[in-house]
Amino acid sequence: MPYKPQITFDDKLKVWSGGERCNYFAPHLSIGEIIFREMERHPKLIAQISATEKTVLTMEEVRLSAMRVASYMRRLGLKQTDIVGLIARNTTHLVAVAYACFFNGMPFHSLNISYDQETIEKLFSITRPRLIFCDGDEYERVVAATETLKLDATIITMRNHPLSSLRIQDILTTPIEENFQPSHLEQGPDQTLAILCSSGTTGLPKAVTVTNSQNCIFPGFLVPTDTVQYTHSTLDCFSGLSAIINAGVFSTTNIIADNDFDPAFMCRMVQEYNIGLVFQCSSHMAMLANCPELDEADLSSIEHYIFGGSRCSLHIQNRLRSRLKGQLIFSYSITELNSTGTLNLHFDEKPNSVGRPVPGNKIKIVNEQGVAVGPNEVGEVCLFNGQHWSGYYGDPAETRTIRDSEKWFHTGDVGWVDEDGFLFVADRRKDMLKYQNIMYYPNEIETVISQMPNVAEVCVFGIWNAVNGDEAAASVVKRHGTKLHAQDVSDFVRKHIGAKYKQLNAGVIIVDDLKRSGNGKTNRRANKEHFLNVQRSK
Secondary structure, three states: OEOOOOOEEEOOOOEEEOOOOOOOOOOOOOHHHHHHHHHHHOOOOEEEEEOOOOEEEEHHHHHHHHHHHHHHHHHOOOOOOOOEEEEOOOOOOHHHHHHHHHHHOOOEEEOOOOOOHHHHHHHHHHHOOOEEEEOHHHHHHHHHHHHHHOOOOEEEEOOOOOOOOEEHHHHOOOOOOOOOOOOOOOOHHHOEEEEEEOOOOOOOOOEEEEEOOHHHOOOOEOOOOOOEEEEOOOOOOHHHHHHHHHHHHHOOEEEEOOOOOOHHHHHHHHHHHOOOEEEEEHHHHHHHHOOHHHHHOOOOOOOEEEEEOOOOOHHHHHHHHOOOOOEEEEEEOOHHHOOOOEEEOOOOOOOOOOEEEOOOOEEEEEOOOOOEEOOOOOEEEEEEOOOOOOOEOOOHHHHHHHEOOOOOEEEEEEEEEOOOOOEEEEEEHHHOEEEOOEEEOHHHHHHHHOOOOOEEEEEEEEEEEOOOEEEEEEEEEEOOOOOOOHHHHHHHHHHHOOOHHHOOOOEEEEOOOOOEOOOOOEOHHHHHHHHHHHHHHO
C-alpha cells in the first residue's frame, strides 16, 4: 500500500523534505542476506515467470540456483573486491546470477546489450571483470573486448549459446558449498552492491556505483507477497536492479521477457499473468500509448503503474491514465542517487509533476548564482539522501562534478517546486539553446507539438546556424494509423507559439522511431545526427 508522505519545507534553507525513512529490515543486513532469508521463508511461492521462455521458478528453485552460481564463483577464488560483468537480457537464470553476486558480497557491472565493442571495451577497462555473463548474441563483441583489454576473464553465455561457449546450464550443475551462507560484507553497508551505467545521453556512459543499502528497496509501497510485478528494464539501469531486489525482498512474482519491448505483447502479459505492479521507462510508455491494441486491452489488474527515467508528454500520460483503474505514478531520480527521489501519488490533482520527495530524501532548487530558491522559482534540481556513495567507479574527478561537499547531487535538470511541494522538471540544463542570443529550451517546443492528436513522440534539438545560432528542428513519430506531414508540424508550432526564435526554423522530419540511448531514454544528440544525415541525403 502507498505511504503517506509527510512533506515539510524549511523556509530558511529552502529545502523540501520527505521525512524520515523507515528500514524494513535490520540495518546491518546486506541486500543478499535479506533476500536469502526471505526466500528461505517462502520456498513454494512463485518467484519468476518468463513470458517468452515459458519457464516458472519457485523461490526455492531460484535460491538453489543462486547458491550454485555463488559456489562456482567461490571455487574460482573470486573475492568481494572482484567484479562480475553482465551484458544480458532478462532470461530465466539471470536472476540467479544477480542473487549469487549479492550472496557473495561481490558487485556486478552491468552493461546494456546495445553497446558496441568500443563502448564495452571502455567500460570494462574501468572495472576489469574476472567473470562475465553475456547472451550469445553479444558473445563475439565481449570476446573481442576482453582480448583487446587482455582480460583474464571467464565468459559464460545465458542464451543462444555459441558452440565454443561455457553455458549457464553448465554452471548450474555446480555442487552447493557445504553449509552455504551469504557472505558478510567486509566493508559493511557502504560496500558497493552493483555498478550500473549512466544514461549516456551526453557522451560515454559512466560506471555508477550502487551502495549496498536498503535505500535500494522501493520506498513507496509495502508490497504484498501476492503481488505480480513486471518491468522490461534490464540490470544495467536502476529500475531493473530495483525490480529484482524488490522481488526477493517482498517475495513477489516477477514477470520477465527477453524480447525487444513489444507493447502489444505487454498488453497480453498483463491480462494473462494478472500483473498488478508495473515499472516502465517513459519511452516504453510512449510506445504503449501509441499501440492500437491498447484500446481493447484489459489492464484492470494494474494497481500501480510507475513510470519515469525521462520526460513524457502529458498527452501520453493522460492516454495511459484513461485506461487504468489503478494509480498512474510519475517517479523521478538519477542513477547516482541509488534510490527513488520523488513520486507523484496524486496524478489527477498534479498532472505532469514528478511528485514529492520520498521518505529519507530532500530536494532543493538552485539558481544560476548557486543560491537555493523558494516555491515556483526555476533553477537546477538538487537531490539529497544522506547515504554513502562510492561515486563513479575509477573516476573521482567526475564524481566531484555531480555531488558537492554537502552530499547534494546536482542533477543538471531544470525545474521548480510548487507551493504544495510537488516537483516539476522542465528540461536538461545542458539542452539549453540560444537563437540570436535568446535562451530557450527544446522542451518548450516539444510540449506544444505533443498536443497534436497525430503525434506519438517528438524530440526537438538545435541545428547551428552561423547567423542565428541554434535553430530548432524536430524529429516526430506519428501515432499509429494516422497521417502526418512535416509541414503540419511546422504550421502547428507557428500557430501556437508567437516567438520567432521558438519556430522550427531548421525543419522537421517524420520518423518511425526516435533514437535512444542504451536504457531507452531519448538521445537528443543521436536524433540530431540522424536529422543531419537525412538532410544531407536530400
